[in-house]
Amino acid sequence: MNSVNPIRESELMMTRRHLFGKTALGLGTAAMAGLIGSELNAGRPGPSGLSGHGGLAGLPHHQPKAKSVIYLFMSGGPSHIDLWDYKPKLNDLFGEQLPAEIRDGQRVTGMTANQKSGFPLAPSRYKFTKQDNNADGLWTSELLPHTATVAKELCVVYSTFTEAINHDPAITYIQTGAQTPGRPSLGAWLSYGLGTANENLPHYVVMHARTNHPEQSLFNRLWGPGFLSSDHQGILMRSQGDPVLFLSNPTGVSATDRRAQLDALAAINQQQAQQFGDPEVLSRIKQHEMAYRMQSSVPELVDFSDETAATLEMYGEDVKTPGTFAASCLTARRLAQRGVRNIQIFHRGWDAHGNLAGEHGSQAKDIDQATAALIKDLKQQGMLDETLVVWGGEFGRTPYCQGNLARENYGRDHHPRCFTTWMAGGGVKPGITYGRTDDYGYNIADENGNPLLPQPNKDSWTPGTMHIHDLNATILHLMGIDHTKLTYRYQGRDFRLTDVHGHVLTDILA
Numbered sequence: 461m462n463s464v465n466p467i468r469e470s471e472l473m474m475t476r477r478h479l480f481g482k483t484a485l486g487l488g489t490a491a492m493a494g495l496i497g498s499e500l501n502a503g504r505p506g507p508s509g510l511s512g513h514g515g516l517a518g519l520p521h522h523q524p525k526a527k528s529v530i531y532l533f534m535s536g537g538p539s540h541i542d543l544w545d546y547k548p549k550l551n552d553l554f555g556e557q558l559p560a561e562i563r564d565g566q567r568v569t570g571m572t573a574n575q576k577s578g579f580p581l582a583p584s585r586y587k588f589t590k591q592d593n594n595a596d597g598l599w600t601s602e603l604l605p606h607t608a609t610v611a612k613e614l615c616v617v618y619s620t621f622t623e624a625i626n627h628d629p630a631i632t633y634i635q636t637g638a639q640t641p642g643r644p645s646l647g648a649w650l651s652y653g654l655g656t657a658n659e660n661l662p663h664y665v666v667m668h669a670r671t672n673h674p675e676q677s678l679f680n681r682l683w684g685p686g687f688l689s690s691d692h693q694g695i696l697m698r699s700q701g702d703p704v705l706f707l708s709n710p711t712g713v714s715a716t717d718r719r720a721q722l723d724a725l726a727a728i729n730q731q732q733a734q735q736f737g738d739p740e741v742l743s744r745i746k747q748h749e750m751a752y753r754m755q756s757s758v759p760e761l762v763d764f765s766d767e768t769a770a771t772l773e774m775y776g777e778d779v780k781t782p783g784t785f786a787a788s789c790l791t792a793r794r795l796a797q798r799g800v801r802n803i804q805i806f807h808r809g810w811d812a813h814g815n816l817a818g819e820h821g822s823q824a825k826d827i828d829q830a831t832a833a834l835i836k837d838l839k840q841q842g843m844l845d846e847t848l849v850v851w852g853g854e855f856g857r858t859p860y861c862q863g864n865l866a867r868e869n870y871g872r873d874h875h876p877r878c879f880t881t882w883m884a885g886g887g888v889k890p891g892i893t894y895g896r897t898d899d900y901g902y903n904i905a906d907e908n909g910n911p912l913l914p915q916p917n918k919d920s921w922t923p924g925t926m927h928i929h930d931l932n933a934t935i936l937h938l939m940g941i942d943h944t945k946l947t948y949r950y951q952g953r954d955f956r957l958t959d960v961h962g963h964v965l966t967d968i969l970a
Contacts, residue, residue, distance in 0.1 A: 514663075515655025520940025525887025525970070526848040527657070528796040529650070529935060530803045532789075532831065534823075535631065535676050536810030539857035539872055540880040541901045542584045542820055545618055546599035549899040550583035550859060557581070558860045562902050564913050569625060571813060572862050572873045581900070582861035582870060585817060595891040603824035606832035612891045613835050613844070615968050616882040619895025619904045619925045621916065622855055625876050627676055627811070630854035634928045635682045637957045644686035644948075646932060647802035649957045650939060651692040652685075653946045657799030661761070662695040664802045665795055669785035670699060672822050673809025683804065687950040689739055694804070697762075697791070699783020761794055775833040778826075786830035793837050796847050801939070810853055813862050815869040835884055848886025848938050850931075855879055859901045877915055878904045881931065887938045889970045895924045921963040933962030938969075 541547060558579040572579070588599045591611035598616055600608040607614075624630035629639035636643035644652070647664035656663040666683045683694030713721075732738070762782070764772065767790070772779050778786040785807055792803045807827055812819045831851065838844040856879025857872035864870060878897045884890065896905050903911035904925050916922040918929050926934075933943040936957065943962050947954040 513655050513657070513659050514651075516653050516946075519653050519946075521942040521945060522940055524938065524940030525846070526885070526938045527799070527846045528801055528803065529646075529848045529850065529886070529939065530792045530796060530834070531646075531805070532827070532849065532851045533804060533806050534810045534827070534851070534853040535678060535806050535808045536627070536673075536812075536853065537630075537855045537857055537874055537879075538810040538823070538853045539584075539812065539816065539820060540618070540878070540897075541857060541859050541872070542586055542816065543601045543603060543824070544599075544616060544880040544882075545897055545901050546588040547583065547859065547897075547899060547901045548588075550581055550901070553581045553900075554583055555580050555865060558900065558902065562898070562900055562911065564903075564915075566877060566915075567625060568858075569874055572858070572860070575862070577861075577865065579858075579860040580865045581859055582865055582872070593891075594893075596893040598891075598893055601824075603820060604828050606829045610832050610835040610884070613839070613884045614882045615884065615888045615890065615892050615894065616880060617894045617926050617965075617968070618878065618880050618897050620852065620856075620879050620881040620928065620931065621904060621925065622876045622928050623918070624855070625874050627854065627874075630874075630876065631676075631678075631682060634854050634931075636686065637929065637932060637959050641679075641681050642686055643955070644688045644692065644957070645681075645683050645694065646935065646957060647683055647694050647804060648685040648688050648692040649936070649946060650802045650941075652688050652948070653941055654801055654939065656801060661795065661798055661800050663692065663800070664694040665800055665804070666694040666696045667788040667791065667803075667805045668696070668699070668783075669788045669805055669807045669826070670781075670783045671785075671807055671809040671826060673811075673819055675811050676808050678806055678808065687955070688948060694802075699787075761798070762791060764790065771837060774836060776829040778830070784830075785826050786833070789830040789834040790837070793834060793841070793843070796838075796843060797841065812857065812871045813873065814871040816857075816871045817868065819871075838885060844885035846886065848888065848935065849884045850881070850935065851883075852881035852931075853879070875902070877902065881926070883968070887970050889968055892968065894965070894968050895926060918961045923967075926965060927961070927963075929958045929962040930965055933958050934965045934968070937964045 558581055563579070584601070587602045589602070589608065591598045591600055591608055594611040594614065598611045598614065600611065622630060622633060624633045624639050632641060633639045635645050651663035664683065668678065680696065685692040775786045775790050778784040779790055781787060785805065788805045792805060795803045809819065809823055835844065835849060838847050855874055855876040858875045861870040862873045878901070896909065897903060898905040898909060898911045903913065904916060905911050907924070912922060916925045918927040921930065936943040936946065943956060943958045947956045
Protein backbone atom coordinates (compact mmCIF):
# COMPACT_ATOMS: atom_id res chain seq x y z
CA MET A 461 0.00 0.00 0.00
CA ASN A 462 1.01 3.58 -0.58
CA SER A 463 2.04 4.81 2.85
CA VAL A 464 1.88 8.42 1.72
CA ASN A 465 -1.82 8.36 0.87
CA PRO A 466 -3.75 5.32 2.17
CA ILE A 467 -7.05 7.04 1.30
CA ARG A 468 -6.06 7.12 -2.36
CA GLU A 469 -4.93 3.50 -2.17
CA SER A 470 -8.31 2.51 -0.73
CA GLU A 471 -10.08 4.33 -3.56
CA LEU A 472 -8.04 2.45 -6.15
CA MET A 473 -8.95 -0.88 -4.53
CA MET A 474 -12.66 -0.07 -4.62
CA THR A 475 -14.76 -2.14 -7.02
CA ARG A 476 -17.45 -0.65 -9.25
CA ARG A 477 -20.19 -2.39 -7.27
CA HIS A 478 -18.72 -1.20 -3.98
CA LEU A 479 -18.58 2.38 -5.28
CA PHE A 480 -22.22 2.41 -6.37
CA GLY A 481 -23.26 0.79 -3.10
CA LYS A 482 -21.59 3.53 -1.11
CA THR A 483 -22.86 6.40 -3.25
CA ALA A 484 -26.43 5.07 -3.13
CA LEU A 485 -26.71 6.65 0.32
CA GLY A 486 -27.35 10.02 -1.33
CA LEU A 487 -26.13 13.58 -1.51
CA GLY A 488 -25.60 13.88 2.22
CA THR A 489 -23.05 11.09 2.21
CA ALA A 490 -21.25 12.58 -0.78
CA ALA A 491 -21.09 15.99 0.86
CA MET A 492 -19.92 14.48 4.16
CA ALA A 493 -17.31 12.42 2.34
CA GLY A 494 -15.90 15.57 0.81
CA LEU A 495 -15.65 17.22 4.22
CA ILE A 496 -14.29 14.17 6.01
CA GLY A 497 -11.85 13.40 3.21
CA SER A 498 -10.38 16.87 3.51
CA GLU A 499 -10.06 16.55 7.25
CA LEU A 500 -8.49 13.10 7.00
CA ASN A 501 -5.93 14.37 4.54
CA ALA A 502 -5.07 17.54 6.42
CA GLY A 503 -5.98 16.83 10.01
CA ARG A 504 -2.93 14.79 11.02
CA PRO A 505 -0.12 17.33 11.04
CA GLY A 506 3.46 16.45 10.23
CA PRO A 507 6.50 17.24 12.40
CA SER A 508 6.07 20.99 12.05
CA GLY A 509 2.63 20.98 13.63
CA LEU A 510 1.34 22.85 10.58
CA SER A 511 -1.82 21.67 8.91
CA GLY A 512 -3.09 23.55 5.90
CA HIS A 513 -6.27 22.92 3.97
CA GLY A 514 -6.14 19.77 1.88
CA GLY A 515 -2.83 18.02 1.40
CA LEU A 516 -1.80 14.56 2.51
CA ALA A 517 -1.81 13.11 5.99
CA GLY A 518 1.63 13.09 7.60
CA LEU A 519 3.03 15.92 5.51
CA PRO A 520 5.31 17.75 5.84
CA HIS A 521 7.68 14.82 6.40
CA HIS A 522 10.06 17.01 8.39
CA GLN A 523 10.32 20.56 9.68
CA PRO A 524 10.11 22.82 6.61
CA LYS A 525 12.50 25.71 6.13
CA ALA A 526 10.30 27.44 3.55
CA LYS A 527 6.57 28.09 3.48
CA SER A 528 6.48 29.32 -0.12
CA VAL A 529 8.52 29.11 -3.32
CA ILE A 530 8.82 32.03 -5.75
CA TYR A 531 10.35 30.67 -8.96
CA LEU A 532 11.67 33.25 -11.43
CA PHE A 533 11.94 31.27 -14.68
CA MET A 534 13.94 32.86 -17.49
CA SER A 535 12.46 31.00 -20.44
CA GLY A 536 14.74 30.50 -23.43
CA GLY A 537 18.09 29.85 -21.77
CA PRO A 538 19.92 32.85 -20.25
CA SER A 539 23.64 32.96 -20.98
CA HIS A 540 25.66 32.02 -17.91
CA ILE A 541 28.74 33.24 -19.82
CA ASP A 542 27.36 36.80 -19.97
CA LEU A 543 25.53 37.02 -16.65
CA TRP A 544 27.15 34.95 -13.89
CA ASP A 545 29.99 32.64 -14.85
CA TYR A 546 33.05 34.88 -15.27
CA LYS A 547 35.51 33.41 -17.80
CA PRO A 548 38.37 35.90 -18.37
CA LYS A 549 40.52 33.33 -20.21
CA LEU A 550 38.05 33.39 -23.09
CA ASN A 551 39.41 36.85 -23.90
CA ASP A 552 42.74 35.27 -24.83
CA LEU A 553 40.99 32.61 -26.91
CA PHE A 554 38.79 34.97 -28.91
CA GLY A 555 38.02 33.43 -32.31
CA GLU A 556 39.84 30.16 -31.66
CA GLN A 557 37.96 26.90 -32.16
CA LEU A 558 36.53 25.09 -29.16
CA PRO A 559 38.91 22.14 -28.63
CA ALA A 560 37.43 18.80 -29.66
CA GLU A 561 38.39 17.21 -26.34
CA ILE A 562 36.35 19.85 -24.49
CA ARG A 563 33.29 19.26 -26.61
CA ASP A 564 33.90 15.50 -26.30
CA GLY A 565 31.44 14.59 -29.03
CA GLN A 566 28.51 16.33 -27.37
CA ARG A 567 25.37 16.60 -29.45
CA VAL A 568 24.71 20.17 -30.58
CA THR A 569 21.64 21.65 -32.20
CA GLY A 570 21.15 21.82 -35.96
CA MET A 571 21.62 25.57 -35.75
CA THR A 572 25.39 25.27 -35.21
CA ALA A 573 26.17 21.64 -36.05
CA ASN A 574 26.98 22.55 -39.68
CA GLN A 575 28.11 26.10 -39.10
CA LYS A 576 30.81 26.92 -41.67
CA SER A 577 32.85 28.82 -39.12
CA GLY A 578 32.85 25.83 -36.77
CA PHE A 579 32.76 26.63 -33.07
CA PRO A 580 34.68 29.92 -32.61
CA LEU A 581 35.00 30.97 -28.97
CA ALA A 582 33.45 34.31 -28.03
CA PRO A 583 34.18 35.91 -24.65
CA SER A 584 31.53 37.95 -22.93
CA ARG A 585 31.56 41.56 -24.03
CA TYR A 586 30.39 42.64 -20.59
CA LYS A 587 32.45 43.77 -17.62
CA PHE A 588 32.30 41.59 -14.50
CA THR A 589 32.77 42.85 -10.95
CA LYS A 590 33.65 40.84 -7.87
CA GLN A 591 31.10 41.29 -5.11
CA ASP A 592 32.89 41.46 -1.77
CA ASN A 593 29.52 41.47 0.00
CA ASN A 594 29.31 37.79 -1.01
CA ALA A 595 31.32 35.43 1.21
CA ASP A 596 32.66 33.53 -1.81
CA GLY A 597 33.45 36.63 -3.85
CA LEU A 598 30.73 36.23 -6.45
CA TRP A 599 31.36 37.83 -9.87
CA THR A 600 28.41 39.54 -11.52
CA SER A 601 27.91 41.04 -14.95
CA GLU A 602 27.37 44.74 -15.53
CA LEU A 603 23.98 43.70 -16.93
CA LEU A 604 22.80 43.01 -13.35
CA PRO A 605 23.85 46.01 -11.21
CA HIS A 606 20.80 45.85 -8.94
CA THR A 607 21.01 42.09 -8.39
CA ALA A 608 24.66 42.57 -7.44
CA THR A 609 23.52 44.58 -4.41
CA VAL A 610 21.85 41.49 -2.92
CA ALA A 611 24.79 39.15 -3.63
CA LYS A 612 25.16 38.46 0.08
CA GLU A 613 21.74 36.75 0.05
CA LEU A 614 22.37 34.52 -2.98
CA CYS A 615 23.48 30.92 -3.27
CA VAL A 616 24.72 30.77 -6.87
CA VAL A 617 25.05 27.31 -8.43
CA TYR A 618 27.31 27.25 -11.50
CA SER A 619 27.00 23.51 -12.06
CA THR A 620 23.34 22.96 -13.00
CA PHE A 621 22.94 20.52 -15.90
CA THR A 622 20.32 18.68 -17.92
CA GLU A 623 20.14 16.23 -20.82
CA ALA A 624 17.59 18.16 -22.91
CA ILE A 625 18.94 20.45 -25.63
CA ASN A 626 15.74 21.87 -27.20
CA HIS A 627 13.30 24.23 -25.54
CA ASP A 628 10.07 22.30 -25.16
CA PRO A 629 11.55 19.07 -23.76
CA ALA A 630 13.96 21.07 -21.60
CA ILE A 631 11.26 23.27 -20.04
CA THR A 632 8.93 20.30 -19.65
CA TYR A 633 11.77 18.39 -17.97
CA ILE A 634 12.65 21.00 -15.37
CA GLN A 635 8.98 21.75 -14.66
CA THR A 636 7.68 18.17 -14.43
CA GLY A 637 10.66 15.83 -14.12
CA ALA A 638 10.12 14.30 -17.59
CA GLN A 639 10.91 15.48 -21.10
CA THR A 640 7.59 14.19 -22.46
CA PRO A 641 4.27 15.88 -21.57
CA GLY A 642 1.79 14.41 -19.13
CA ARG A 643 3.45 14.62 -15.71
CA PRO A 644 2.42 16.96 -12.88
CA SER A 645 4.38 20.18 -12.43
CA LEU A 646 6.35 21.11 -9.33
CA GLY A 647 3.57 23.41 -8.15
CA ALA A 648 0.96 20.68 -8.65
CA TRP A 649 3.01 18.26 -6.54
CA LEU A 650 3.30 20.88 -3.77
CA SER A 651 -0.45 21.48 -3.91
CA TYR A 652 -1.16 17.75 -3.80
CA GLY A 653 1.20 17.13 -0.90
CA LEU A 654 0.80 20.22 1.26
CA GLY A 655 -2.55 21.73 0.27
CA THR A 656 -2.95 25.45 0.87
CA ALA A 657 -2.62 27.84 3.78
CA ASN A 658 -5.27 30.16 2.29
CA GLU A 659 -8.54 28.72 1.00
CA ASN A 660 -9.41 32.00 -0.74
CA LEU A 661 -6.47 31.89 -3.16
CA PRO A 662 -5.16 29.16 -5.46
CA HIS A 663 -2.52 26.72 -4.22
CA TYR A 664 -0.34 27.56 -7.23
CA VAL A 665 -0.21 30.83 -9.19
CA VAL A 666 1.57 31.48 -12.50
CA MET A 667 2.33 34.82 -14.16
CA HIS A 668 3.73 35.63 -17.61
CA ALA A 669 5.73 38.84 -17.38
CA ARG A 670 5.72 41.16 -20.36
CA THR A 671 8.85 41.14 -22.50
CA ASN A 672 10.16 42.73 -25.69
CA HIS A 673 11.15 39.29 -26.99
CA PRO A 674 8.19 36.88 -26.49
CA GLU A 675 9.75 34.20 -28.68
CA GLN A 676 8.91 30.88 -27.03
CA SER A 677 5.43 29.51 -26.60
CA LEU A 678 4.53 28.36 -23.11
CA PHE A 679 1.85 25.71 -22.72
CA ASN A 680 -0.47 25.36 -19.74
CA ARG A 681 0.71 21.78 -19.24
CA LEU A 682 3.93 23.31 -17.84
CA TRP A 683 1.94 24.31 -14.75
CA GLY A 684 -0.67 21.58 -15.15
CA PRO A 685 -1.67 18.74 -12.83
CA GLY A 686 -0.82 15.87 -15.19
CA PHE A 687 -2.50 12.78 -13.80
CA LEU A 688 -3.30 14.48 -10.46
CA SER A 689 -6.80 15.89 -10.05
CA SER A 690 -7.34 19.15 -11.89
CA ASP A 691 -7.76 21.26 -8.74
CA HIS A 692 -3.96 21.06 -8.34
CA GLN A 693 -3.23 22.90 -11.59
CA GLY A 694 -1.65 26.33 -11.59
CA ILE A 695 -3.88 29.36 -12.06
CA LEU A 696 -2.62 31.82 -14.66
CA MET A 697 -2.93 35.48 -13.69
CA ARG A 698 -3.38 37.80 -16.66
CA SER A 699 -2.00 41.29 -17.25
CA GLN A 700 -5.08 42.66 -19.06
CA GLY A 701 -8.74 42.60 -18.11
CA ASP A 702 -9.66 40.42 -15.17
CA PRO A 703 -6.52 39.08 -13.46
CA VAL A 704 -8.13 35.64 -13.73
CA LEU A 705 -10.52 34.73 -16.54
CA PHE A 706 -14.22 35.20 -15.75
CA LEU A 707 -13.46 36.72 -12.35
CA SER A 708 -16.19 39.33 -12.77
CA ASN A 709 -19.85 38.43 -12.96
CA PRO A 710 -21.55 39.01 -16.32
CA THR A 711 -23.59 42.16 -16.72
CA GLY A 712 -26.89 41.82 -14.90
CA VAL A 713 -25.74 38.97 -12.62
CA SER A 714 -25.52 39.91 -8.95
CA ALA A 715 -23.38 38.20 -6.30
CA THR A 716 -26.57 36.62 -4.90
CA ASP A 717 -27.49 35.28 -8.33
CA ARG A 718 -23.98 33.90 -8.76
CA ARG A 719 -24.14 32.13 -5.40
CA ALA A 720 -27.49 30.56 -6.29
CA GLN A 721 -26.13 29.39 -9.65
CA LEU A 722 -23.13 27.74 -8.02
CA ASP A 723 -25.31 26.01 -5.44
CA ALA A 724 -27.54 24.60 -8.19
CA LEU A 725 -24.52 23.57 -10.25
CA ALA A 726 -22.91 21.89 -7.24
CA ALA A 727 -26.06 19.82 -6.67
CA ILE A 728 -26.04 18.68 -10.30
CA ASN A 729 -22.33 17.84 -10.12
CA GLN A 730 -22.85 15.88 -6.90
CA GLN A 731 -25.50 13.81 -8.66
CA GLN A 732 -23.12 13.18 -11.54
CA ALA A 733 -20.37 12.19 -9.10
CA GLN A 734 -22.72 9.65 -7.55
CA GLN A 735 -23.75 8.27 -10.92
CA PHE A 736 -20.30 7.93 -12.49
CA GLY A 737 -17.85 8.03 -9.56
CA ASP A 738 -15.54 10.38 -11.46
CA PRO A 739 -13.29 12.27 -9.00
CA GLU A 740 -12.85 15.04 -11.57
CA VAL A 741 -16.48 16.02 -10.98
CA LEU A 742 -15.66 16.75 -7.34
CA SER A 743 -12.59 18.68 -8.48
CA ARG A 744 -14.87 20.75 -10.68
CA ILE A 745 -16.96 21.70 -7.65
CA LYS A 746 -13.81 22.76 -5.78
CA GLN A 747 -12.71 24.90 -8.70
CA HIS A 748 -16.09 26.64 -8.95
CA GLU A 749 -15.99 27.43 -5.24
CA MET A 750 -12.41 28.72 -5.49
CA ALA A 751 -13.41 30.97 -8.39
CA TYR A 752 -16.25 32.40 -6.28
CA ARG A 753 -13.95 33.14 -3.34
CA MET A 754 -11.36 34.67 -5.68
CA GLN A 755 -13.89 37.30 -6.76
CA SER A 756 -13.14 39.08 -3.50
CA SER A 757 -9.58 37.91 -2.74
CA VAL A 758 -7.91 38.62 -6.11
CA PRO A 759 -8.94 42.29 -6.58
CA GLU A 760 -7.52 43.01 -3.12
CA LEU A 761 -4.35 41.08 -4.01
CA VAL A 762 -3.53 43.13 -7.12
CA ASP A 763 -4.41 46.49 -5.57
CA PHE A 764 -1.07 48.03 -4.59
CA SER A 765 -2.59 51.10 -2.96
CA ASP A 766 -1.68 49.81 0.49
CA GLU A 767 2.02 49.55 -0.42
CA THR A 768 4.34 52.34 0.74
CA ALA A 769 5.84 54.78 -1.73
CA ALA A 770 9.29 53.50 -0.74
CA THR A 771 8.32 49.94 -1.65
CA LEU A 772 6.96 50.94 -5.04
CA GLU A 773 10.06 53.04 -5.72
CA MET A 774 12.27 50.08 -4.85
CA TYR A 775 10.62 47.95 -7.56
CA GLY A 776 10.85 50.75 -10.12
CA GLU A 777 8.44 52.64 -12.34
CA ASP A 778 7.33 49.46 -14.15
CA VAL A 779 5.63 48.20 -10.99
CA LYS A 780 2.71 50.51 -11.80
CA THR A 781 2.03 48.70 -15.08
CA PRO A 782 0.14 45.38 -14.71
CA GLY A 783 1.89 42.41 -16.26
CA THR A 784 5.44 43.76 -16.07
CA PHE A 785 8.11 41.72 -14.33
CA ALA A 786 8.20 44.30 -11.55
CA ALA A 787 4.44 44.12 -10.97
CA SER A 788 4.64 40.32 -11.07
CA CYS A 789 7.41 40.28 -8.43
CA LEU A 790 5.46 42.50 -6.05
CA THR A 791 2.36 40.36 -6.63
CA ALA A 792 4.47 37.30 -5.84
CA ARG A 793 5.51 38.77 -2.49
CA ARG A 794 1.86 39.56 -1.71
CA LEU A 795 0.83 36.01 -2.66
CA ALA A 796 3.49 34.49 -0.43
CA GLN A 797 2.37 36.84 2.34
CA ARG A 798 -1.12 35.35 1.98
CA GLY A 799 0.02 31.74 2.21
CA VAL A 800 0.22 30.67 -1.46
CA ARG A 801 2.69 27.76 -1.62
CA ASN A 802 4.05 28.10 -5.13
CA ILE A 803 4.34 31.21 -7.29
CA GLN A 804 6.06 31.13 -10.66
CA ILE A 805 6.92 34.03 -12.94
CA PHE A 806 7.87 33.20 -16.52
CA HIS A 807 9.93 35.78 -18.38
CA ARG A 808 10.31 34.81 -22.03
CA GLY A 809 12.84 35.89 -24.63
CA TRP A 810 16.24 34.64 -23.43
CA ASP A 811 16.81 32.56 -26.59
CA ALA A 812 19.58 34.75 -28.04
CA HIS A 813 20.73 32.91 -31.19
CA GLY A 814 21.51 36.29 -32.72
CA ASN A 815 22.00 39.80 -31.34
CA LEU A 816 22.73 38.51 -27.85
CA ALA A 817 23.98 41.92 -26.77
CA GLY A 818 20.75 43.64 -27.73
CA GLU A 819 18.38 40.96 -26.48
CA HIS A 820 20.12 40.09 -23.20
CA GLY A 821 20.61 43.79 -22.50
CA SER A 822 16.88 44.38 -22.84
CA GLN A 823 15.97 41.26 -20.89
CA ALA A 824 18.33 42.03 -18.01
CA LYS A 825 16.96 45.56 -17.77
CA ASP A 826 13.45 44.06 -17.48
CA ILE A 827 14.27 41.84 -14.52
CA ASP A 828 17.27 43.30 -12.67
CA GLN A 829 15.77 45.97 -10.43
CA ALA A 830 12.63 44.00 -9.60
CA THR A 831 14.61 40.84 -8.77
CA ALA A 832 16.76 42.72 -6.29
CA ALA A 833 13.69 44.51 -4.92
CA LEU A 834 11.92 41.19 -4.32
CA ILE A 835 14.84 39.93 -2.21
CA LYS A 836 15.07 43.20 -0.27
CA ASP A 837 11.31 43.41 0.19
CA LEU A 838 11.04 39.86 1.52
CA LYS A 839 13.84 40.59 3.96
CA GLN A 840 12.26 43.85 5.13
CA GLN A 841 8.96 42.05 5.64
CA GLY A 842 10.70 39.35 7.71
CA MET A 843 9.73 36.76 5.08
CA LEU A 844 13.01 35.86 3.37
CA ASP A 845 13.93 33.14 5.85
CA GLU A 846 10.68 31.32 5.08
CA THR A 847 10.37 32.11 1.36
CA LEU A 848 12.58 30.31 -1.15
CA VAL A 849 13.40 32.35 -4.27
CA VAL A 850 14.74 30.42 -7.27
CA TRP A 851 16.15 31.97 -10.46
CA GLY A 852 17.11 30.08 -13.62
CA GLY A 853 16.18 28.77 -17.05
CA GLU A 854 15.97 25.45 -18.87
CA PHE A 855 19.64 25.47 -19.98
CA GLY A 856 22.50 27.90 -20.63
CA ARG A 857 24.26 29.09 -23.75
CA THR A 858 27.45 28.07 -25.51
CA PRO A 859 30.83 29.82 -25.08
CA TYR A 860 31.21 29.61 -28.86
CA CYS A 861 29.22 31.94 -31.05
CA GLN A 862 26.37 31.40 -33.45
CA GLY A 863 26.60 33.57 -36.54
CA ASN A 864 29.43 35.76 -37.75
CA LEU A 865 31.89 36.46 -34.94
CA ALA A 866 33.09 39.57 -36.73
CA ARG A 867 29.68 41.18 -36.41
CA GLU A 868 28.20 42.78 -33.33
CA ASN A 869 24.96 40.79 -33.54
CA TYR A 870 26.23 37.24 -33.05
CA GLY A 871 24.45 34.98 -30.58
CA ARG A 872 24.98 31.74 -28.67
CA ASP A 873 23.39 28.32 -29.06
CA HIS A 874 21.66 26.14 -26.42
CA HIS A 875 23.96 24.58 -23.83
CA PRO A 876 22.62 21.98 -21.36
CA ARG A 877 25.97 20.69 -20.08
CA CYS A 878 26.39 23.46 -17.50
CA PHE A 879 24.48 26.60 -16.59
CA THR A 880 23.80 28.88 -13.63
CA THR A 881 20.89 28.80 -11.20
CA TRP A 882 20.61 30.71 -7.95
CA MET A 883 18.52 30.42 -4.81
CA ALA A 884 17.94 32.74 -1.88
CA GLY A 885 16.18 32.56 1.49
CA GLY A 886 14.01 29.65 2.56
CA GLY A 887 16.72 27.61 4.28
CA VAL A 888 19.56 28.08 1.75
CA LYS A 889 23.00 29.32 2.82
CA PRO A 890 23.38 32.97 1.83
CA GLY A 891 26.40 34.46 0.15
CA ILE A 892 27.93 31.30 -1.28
CA THR A 893 28.67 29.73 -4.65
CA TYR A 894 28.43 26.03 -5.44
CA GLY A 895 30.14 24.02 -8.15
CA ARG A 896 32.34 25.33 -10.93
CA THR A 897 32.93 25.08 -14.66
CA ASP A 898 36.07 24.84 -16.77
CA ASP A 899 37.89 27.83 -18.27
CA TYR A 900 35.61 27.69 -21.30
CA GLY A 901 32.34 27.63 -19.35
CA TYR A 902 31.55 24.47 -21.31
CA ASN A 903 31.85 21.63 -18.78
CA ILE A 904 31.34 21.23 -15.07
CA ALA A 905 34.79 21.03 -13.48
CA ASP A 906 36.26 19.40 -10.39
CA GLU A 907 37.83 21.36 -7.55
CA ASN A 908 41.06 21.65 -9.52
CA GLY A 909 39.29 23.14 -12.52
CA ASN A 910 39.56 20.01 -14.67
CA PRO A 911 36.48 19.18 -16.76
CA LEU A 912 34.40 16.28 -15.46
CA LEU A 913 34.30 14.01 -18.51
CA PRO A 914 32.18 12.30 -19.38
CA GLN A 915 29.44 14.67 -18.25
CA PRO A 916 28.05 13.90 -14.77
CA ASN A 917 24.79 12.00 -14.99
CA LYS A 918 21.58 11.99 -13.02
CA ASP A 919 21.91 8.35 -11.98
CA SER A 920 25.11 8.69 -9.95
CA TRP A 921 25.44 11.98 -8.13
CA THR A 922 28.78 13.76 -8.35
CA PRO A 923 29.66 16.22 -5.56
CA GLY A 924 29.66 19.81 -6.78
CA THR A 925 27.01 19.22 -9.46
CA MET A 926 23.27 19.87 -9.58
CA HIS A 927 21.11 17.99 -12.04
CA ILE A 928 17.62 19.47 -12.42
CA HIS A 929 16.29 16.46 -10.44
CA ASP A 930 18.63 17.53 -7.61
CA LEU A 931 17.22 21.06 -7.83
CA ASN A 932 13.65 19.79 -7.51
CA ALA A 933 14.58 17.37 -4.73
CA THR A 934 16.18 20.25 -2.81
CA ILE A 935 13.16 22.54 -3.31
CA LEU A 936 10.83 19.83 -2.00
CA HIS A 937 13.15 19.18 0.95
CA LEU A 938 13.11 22.85 1.93
CA MET A 939 9.31 22.73 1.83
CA GLY A 940 9.36 19.80 4.26
CA ILE A 941 8.94 16.99 1.72
CA ASP A 942 11.05 13.88 1.19
CA HIS A 943 11.04 13.69 -2.61
CA THR A 944 11.28 9.90 -2.53
CA LYS A 945 8.06 9.62 -0.51
CA LEU A 946 5.76 12.04 -2.33
CA THR A 947 4.32 9.59 -4.87
CA TYR A 948 1.14 8.98 -6.80
CA ARG A 949 0.12 5.63 -8.23
CA TYR A 950 -0.94 5.89 -11.87
CA GLN A 951 -1.29 3.14 -14.45
CA GLY A 952 0.19 0.60 -12.07
CA ARG A 953 3.29 2.57 -11.13
CA ASP A 954 4.24 5.00 -8.37
CA PHE A 955 5.31 8.30 -9.91
CA ARG A 956 7.16 11.18 -8.30
CA LEU A 957 8.52 14.55 -9.42
CA THR A 958 12.13 13.35 -9.46
CA ASP A 959 11.27 10.02 -11.14
CA VAL A 960 13.83 7.56 -9.69
CA HIS A 961 16.57 10.17 -9.39
CA GLY A 962 17.39 13.27 -7.37
CA HIS A 963 19.77 14.15 -4.56
CA VAL A 964 19.19 16.84 -1.91
CA LEU A 965 22.12 19.26 -1.97
CA THR A 966 22.82 19.31 1.77
CA ASP A 967 25.97 21.39 1.24
CA ILE A 968 23.93 24.47 0.34
CA LEU A 969 21.41 24.17 3.17
CA ALA A 970 21.60 26.62 6.06
